[in-house]
Amino acid sequence: MNDLPKTRWETGETTGYIERFSKLIDDGADIVGEARLGDALVKRGSTILDAGAGFGRIGAELQRRGHTVVAAEKDESLVAVAAERYPDLPMVTTDLLALTPALLKDHDLPTSFDLIVLVGNVIVLLAPQTERQLLAGLRELLATDGRVLVGFHPVGGHGSSRDYPFDEFADDAAAVGLTVQYRFGTYELDPPSEDYVVAILARA
Numbered sequence: 555m556n557d558l559p560k561t562r563w564e565t566g567e568t569t570g571y572i573e574r575f576s577k578l579i580d581d582g583a584d585i586v587g588e589a590r591l592g593d594a595l596v597k598r599g600s601t602i603l604d605a606g607a608g609f610g611r612i613g614a615e616l617q618r619r620g621h622t623v624v625a626a627e628k629d630e631s632l633v634a635v636a637a638e639r640y641p642d643l644p645m646v647t648t649d650l651l652a653l654t655p656a657l658l659k660d661h662d663l664p665t666s667f668d669l670i671v672l673v674g675n676v677i678v679l680l681a682p683q684t685e686r687q688l689l690a691g692l693r694e695l696l697a698t699d700g701r702v703l704v705g706f707h708p709v710g711g712h713g714s715s716r717d718y719p720f721d722e723f724a725d726d727a728a729a730v731g732l733t734v735q736y737r738f739g740t741y742e743l744d745p746p747s748e749d750y751v752v753a754i755l756a757r758a
């Protein structure tokens with residue numbers, strides 16, 4: 555993992571993420587909207603990858619809904635929080651650029667997925683210039699007819715995240731053989747907006 559470029563998450567200011575979500579959880583706020591939409595996109599008992607899972611909030615909720623979930627996350631401090639909070643959530647500690655079927659097989663985990671969730675601004679916190687590489691790698695992990703649920707702030711996102719206009723994202727997806735099936739502005743399927751991108755990708 556050491557030879558991979560540092561993510562914007564690693565090089566940026568990321569304090570506050572756990573504290574913010576801990577408070578939301580304590581306050582009883584809704585923190586699983588992404589999981590509700592993800593759940594609606596697949597059949598019961600599907601196989602789902604939570605890519606850049608953070609402390610596992612979305613993967614754990616999808617698991618609670620009966621899916622077979624694998625979470626993957628690079629930040630070891632977040633992996634530790636996930637292990638404490640969601641001990642039954644299978645977690646691979648890895649950079650997503652190194653997440654291959656072979657690595658998953660080594661961990662005795664599924665190697666292809668009906669759905670990949672890439673939510674919570676992961677795509678705008680990758681290492682610079684690695685978006686296409688990441689999307690191409692995720693495409694390799696999709697089952698036939700599998701889809702990717704992506705969510706991010708296209709401009710003015712948190713901390714160290716990049717600006718990533720929707721059209722550039724769609725071009726990057728197309729360049730690696732993925733197409734935008736649907737675009738919304740929220741996880742409640744509001745119309746597309748400039749503030750937030752919710753996109754569902756499938757093989758082109």
Ligand SMILES: C[S@@+](CC[C@H](N)C(=O)[O-])C[C@H]1O[C@@H](n2cnc3c(N)ncnc32)[C@H](O)[C@@H]1O
Pocket residue numbers: 561562563571605606607608609610611612626627628629632648649650651672673674675676679680681
């Ligand atoms: C804002 S957090 C969101 C975490 C989680 N998806 C959520 O919604 O709660 C962004 C996450 O993306 C992860 N990330 C960014 N680039 C990554 C990469 N190349 N490999 C693995 N994780 C990555 C960071 O480590 C961080 O946990």
